[in-house]
Amino acid sequence: MTMGLPCEVKAHPITGIYNGKFAVWLFLASEVMLFGALFSALVLLRAGAASWPHGYTVLNVPIGTLNTFVLISSSVTMVMAWASLKVHDFAKGRQYLLWTFLLAALFLGLKLALEYYPKFQAGHTPGHDNFYGTYFVLTGLHGLHVVGGMIVIGYFLWPGAHLWHENPEHYTNRIECTGLYWHFVDLVWIFLFPTLYLL
Amino acid sequence: MAESHAHHAHEPQDAHGHGGDHGHGHPELPFWRKYIFSIDHKVIGVQYAVSALVFLFFGFCLMALMRYQLAYPSTPLNFLNGIFGERRWQSGFMTPDFYNELGAMHGTIMVFLAIVPVLVGGFGNFVLPLQIGAPDMAFPKLNMMSYWVYVPGGLIMLASFFTQQGAAASGWTAYAPLSVIAKNGETLWLLGMVFLITSSLLGSINFIVTVAHMRARGLSMFRLPFFVWAQLVTSFLLLLAFPPLEAAAVLQLMDRVAGTSFFLPSGLVVSGSALQVAGGGNPLLWQHLFWFLAHPEVYVLILPALGIVSEVIANNIRKPLWGYRTLVYSTIFLGFMSFVVWAHHMFMTGMGTTMSTFFQATTMIISIPSVIILTCLLLSLWGARIRYTVPMLFALAFLPMFGIGGLTGLPLGLTTSDIHLHDTYYVIGHFHYVVAPGTIFAVFAGIYYWFPKVTGRKLNDFLGKLHFWPSLIFINMVFMPMFFQGMAGVSRRLYDQTQYHSGSGVHTLTQISSWGAWLLGLAQLPFIYNFFASIFVGQKVSDNPWNATTLEWAAPSPPPHGNFAAEPVVHRGPYEYSVPGAAQDFSPQHIA
Amino acid sequence: MNDLRERVFIITPAAIWETEVDVHYGWWLPPNIGGDNAQGVDRLIYVVHFFMAVLFVGWGALFAYCLVRFRDRTGISAAYEEIKAKPSKYAEIGVIVFEVFLLVALSMPIWASVKTKIPTGSDVVTVRCVAEQFAWNFHYAGKDGEFGTTKATLVGTENPLGIDRSDPKAKDDIAVINTLHIPINKPVVIRGTSKDVIHSFFIPVLRAKSDLIPGMTVPIWFEAKKTGTFDIQCAQLCGNNHFKMKGQLFVDSSENFSKWLDEQAASAGGEEEEEE
């Protein structure tokens, strides 16, 4: 059913953006508050703690760094997918989108296999102390955001791809929205990594 | 109604299109698409409103039970033993545990399942797109989703009553560590909250985009009805204040199920044995995160109510609202300030002078826009020609009731007087005056006002007055005694106040309050009858029965799918009543 | 008394007294037996309520006048033009000025005194208060004036505070449940904390209240100007028996207070001998 609502595809004359982009930015504002609250909680707990280990003494810095680069690359492929769609190159856009999807999967794989699994093996569960508690909550929530991003990207790669043939501009807009979200998730990690691993 | 085809010819049929619209080759939507998983903002609005009113009634029933325990703590009600079962009701008496469950769930249901959904989900959804001349919300499917995320949240909350260990019993504030060491109901409470928060987030995004992008031609921001402004500010509060509570809920959920100790300090000894957790957490962290949400939440409960009241008053005074721009600026300022007052709920937590100075100062500052808003509405009455319609009665009663609620906030916002009054019945009286005779009266005003738009029929006037006057009397009978109980020093959340001498001293007041509550319940019967009967036999009225100016009255009643026959164009501000030289005493926004 | 009531009583570690208190609690503020801070709380409550009454009555009178005068009747029409409302502007400025006055002159000084001017010196009586579900444990330092160490591992029914009696400072410590004895006309400092959940220590007649939060110690101080027996209430929901978390405050004359301390010291010493 095509509703044909105003500004669904075309930009609004005053705000200069279409509905979806506006909504994604509002959503990201709420996400800032969500992660902001968790970061504040971390600061408060750490300030009040009797002892708190430095991240690099207990976490795997090289794997964390590698994962950071994986995410940075995935943002680059994401934006390239959108840029390709902008010049009407669907095949290339889809290829870049697939790369983004694979890089996200790589990030999660590394995270689970080389970080979470050994820690659980060593008995370093979230309940071990508040360092591991905040580590698992923050990275876990970030991981869920990555999974969410993969679901969206996967949707536009496969079942949602037909929109390109019906309304290429609409499809490109949706990829832009996905890209905005994906950039945000990556930015969160770029803040998360030094806070947890290096300080 | 037939004209609607001209403009929205490609759209599916009007849900209310009485027969005549059939046979144009448009497939009729199946029942479940039209009324259950509908993406029409009007159907979703009605769904929200009806569900929320059911929850409101349910929350009221919980309270009516509690009021019996408070008024007659030593008179058994044996016939309830079998009904509630051993765990909840023993030898004719409610158990203390059940009392705490009722208390926690009453608060949660009223705030998160009744008032916010009826104001934002119900009135916001139904009225807002009509008032801005839009065919629907910006994201109809997202709109449907926020309703269908709200429903499971509510069902999880209700289901927790039937679990073996009962519902959450740590108050609607769920203070840690009590809530962390509490029984399983608390886990369900947290899960339910995550659903409700998500639903509000989705809704608020939708509202903001709708107001920004979907306004009719000529409808500039300062031509918006005040109701739309109130909803817009409310949406921003929901958008930015709810995520910290979501974070807090996740942390508490971890504390409960994953053995972390974010809110548990080291060295806890519960029921004589040391608690086996790592410790090192901070109970105040929960309170900070919770109140960072819950104070803006207060304005979420009151701003849309102010919006409704302003609409009804503007319509019934037959003149423009006094200081429209002042109202708007005050509301925006209120929204901003509501983010920096949260710790005034925490004055008794051992806060020092620096923090308390900041928070009591901001609290005094936030009282000023509220005073200004009330003043604007009061001054609007000067030189008016007041029509005492039923919605107007509720809207007018709202003003002094909200005034009492606001004024009694002063002694609570000042740290020194708060020492005595904090966590006493004075607090309960204060916030109930804001949300019960305040917000709920606004909800009634809104129902009586917009019912003709939803159904095409009017609610009965006589029954409406029969609803209004007893409600006004009894609701004051419920809450006025609480200020005196609080003064006497009766603590909140006591299963049996007479255990303390302060409580036995005011026991008569407690009983008056309880009788007030039960009579208030009876006073709603005319409304319930009126509501259902009028859907079928109410007096049929025109599209604009109140001679109003705002855009929702330009649409047919009930509005068809797509709302307007032709996209309206706006020529003037929202409250142009009694314009000198005009033919009528109202000049609708859309008529050139 | 029915089964439930009895069971609830057994769950409660506290014995609930049925003794009559020495003040009458009515429909308004209870009698105030406190010192300057407590009087300051009352002063602010009265001034604020007077201010609220003036606002409400003034506002209500105008409201009622409008409702009658501007009712819908034939022959009148509504005025389109906005009225100039200078008085409302003055009223709003008046409200702001008065709020600043309340804040700066009446609220902040008393709060500063309550929170920062914790008395010290030889005549100050310091008592530790450890709240638990659902009782108040009071810990007096005894003759040596120093509190013995406490350990969470030692907590048990016999020793709810977990006082380590092997510590020499702990030998003469006094531990009592739900009974707080204080001398008249002397500053008393309660160092409050909690074992399990958040409780709130509230003595209405002294206008004293503070949350007791596990992991934190909060000082609460007051002076009592009248002897007698009064209620200690819990003001924060702390579980199913929150309503029974009642303590008793005994404000004794100086002689009676010393006598009580001596009796307690004797019985504390006796208990310890039994243990050894």
Place this chain on the structure above:
Amino acid sequence: MSLKAFHVIFLTVATLFCFGFGAWGVAFHASAGGTPVLLVALVSLLAGVALPIYGVWFLRKLKHVSYL
């Protein structure tokens, strides 16, 4: 703000991170040793140089796309 503008912000933050992390890694190596950390630190410094170059190329490529 369009994805183009956000990408520029993202690249700026990522570049800062690369240099920051590189400096941290070199300092860490100097005080505590450890080859893997030094290795990732050097890679990070290289990435810090590469990202702005890519950024300029990206802006040229998307010259006609709006920042809004």
